Amino acid sequence: MSATDNTGRSADGRGVRNVGILGTGCYLPEKVMSNRDLEELVDTSDEWIFSRTGIRERRLAADDESTSVLAARAAEAALERAGVRADELEMILVATITPDMLFPSTACLVQDLIGAKNAVCMDIEAACSGFLYVLETARQYIATGSMDRVLVIGAEKLSSFIDWTDRTTCVLFGDGAGAAVLGPQDSGRGIMASVMGSDGGLAHLLRIPGGGSRRPPSHEMIDRGDHYLRMEGREVFKHAVRCMCEASQMVLEKVGMTMDDVACVIPHQANMRIMKAVAARLDVPIDRFYLNVEQYGNISAASAAVALDEAIRKGVVKPSDIVLMVVFGGGFTWGATLLEL
Ligand code: UT7
Numbered sequence: 001m002s003a004t005d006n007t008g009r010s011a012d013g014r015g016v017r018n019v020g021i022l023g024t025g026c027y028l029p030e031k032v033m034s035n036r037d038l039e040e041l042v043d044t045s046d047e048w049i050f051s052r053t054g055i056r057e058r059r060l061a062a063d064d065e066s067t068s069v070l071a072a073r074a075a076e077a078a079l080e081r082a083g084v085r086a087d088e089l090e091m092i093l094v095a096t097i098t099p100d101m102l103f104p105s106t107a108c109l110v111q112d113l114i115g116a117k118n119a120v121c122m123d124i125e126a127a128c129s130g131f132l133y134v135l136e137t138a139r140q141y142i143a144t145g146s147m148d149r150v151l152v153i154g155a156e157k158l159s160s161f162i163d164w165t166d167r168t169t170c171v172l173f174g175d176g177a178g179a180a181v182l183g184p185q186d187s188g189r190g191i192m193a194s195v196m197g198s199d200g201g202l203a204h205l206l207r208i209p210g211g212g213s214r215r216p217p218s219h220e221m222i223d224r225g226d227h228y229l230r231m232e233g234r235e236v237f238k239h240a241v242r243c244m245c246e247a248s249q250m251v252l253e254k255v256g257m258t259m260d261d262v263a264c265v266i267p268h269q270a271n272m273r274i275m276k277a278v279a280a281r282l283d284v285p286i287d288r289f290y291l292n293v294e295q296y297g298n299i300s301a302a303s304a305a306v307a308l309d310e311a312i313r314k315g316v317v318k319p320s321d322i323v324l325m326v327v328f329g330g331g332f333t334w335g336a337t338l339l340e341l
Helices: 035-039 046-053 067-082 106-114 127-143 200-205 219-224 233-254 272-282 301-313
Strands: 002-005 019-027 031-034 057-060 091-095 120-124 150-157 175-184 190-198 264-267 322-329 333-340
Touching: 019 067, 019 127, 019 301, 031 035, 035 046, 046 272, 057 175, 067 106, 067 150, 067 175, 067 301, 091 106, 091 127, 106 120, 106 150, 120 127, 127 150, 127 175, 127 190, 127 301, 127 322, 127 333, 150 301, 175 301, 190 233, 200 233, 233 272, 233 322, 233 333, 264 272, 264 301, 301 322
Parallel strands: 091 120, 091 150, 264 322
Antiparallel strands: 002 190, 019 175, 019 190, 031 057, 150 175, 190 333, 322 333
16 A cells, blocks of 8 residues: 655655645436336345445436536536636546546546646546545645646446346446545645555456457457446455555554544445444444435445535535545555545
């Protein structure tokens, strides 16, 4: 696991600047698919889904809402709250595993949609951990003084990659996007520290196996359903709990804090049972966790981003609160970020 904090100095000897969140936004598609709707599609029940996952419903994007469209809507909301114009952005980073296409990047497509003509754009792929990966990457550019305004987005249209006949996965995921505008922060601590980790040895447990260079598109590949998301749920569950707990403890140790200092935990919203297990192992009451898995299911890279935006807008987290964000996803990838709003 690698770790960074805001106490060091940049390579050129200049002081490292504090980096803060200037504004957040999110976009959830209008269409709601409930557990009851899923009972019509596969052999499942509201009771099974809710008791095993905590999910009651999820949002599904319309046909003309690709990932870049969801991302652009979240971005526009974040820009408005930050009071930043699109043409002031110097960089756009999009975290997604469901890009509009293999290339160009979804970030480039978002740039065009929102008119951010001065931004350099790229995607970062870290599955459900993606939002903390883009947050930390953006922080590095701003902390060193290279940039002043960076837009980060987690956006997914998972419904395009779900096998709607596979009850072990189709009940879990949803569509949506969350965004944040970052910049240097004079007062307060902003993003205090991050840890991130990856383990490619466990890549096979959660992936979309086909459609890339290893298994290019072909009729046979489609017939096998290799273009759909596949997951070994139980294995993923175990690793998710362990990695999220370790990352949380590590990031707190870096800044000499404990869970008692944390006002709110904003976790990746994969499964209520994972979040309860993490809370129990960290010895924190679950009511200190911000939870929205019941309404949206697992939105992968968008999940923590949407939760952060909601928690801020609802006043669940307030200025000077210490917030712990913690994520886990395919790769495997994981991470934790501590921030003071
Ligand atoms: O976003 C990052 C990563 N993703 C996650 O973190 C997800 C991690 N994993 C999980 O959340 C859970 O493992 C699941 C929710 C995916 C599954 O819960 P589980 O308690 O681990 O169930 P299971 O896979 O062990 O399956 C138990 C039973 C099986 O039947 P048998 O073999 O015992 O007869 C499944 O076939 O439940 C059956 N099952 C279902 N039954 C009704 C699986 N899916 C369903 C379903 N409805 N949708």
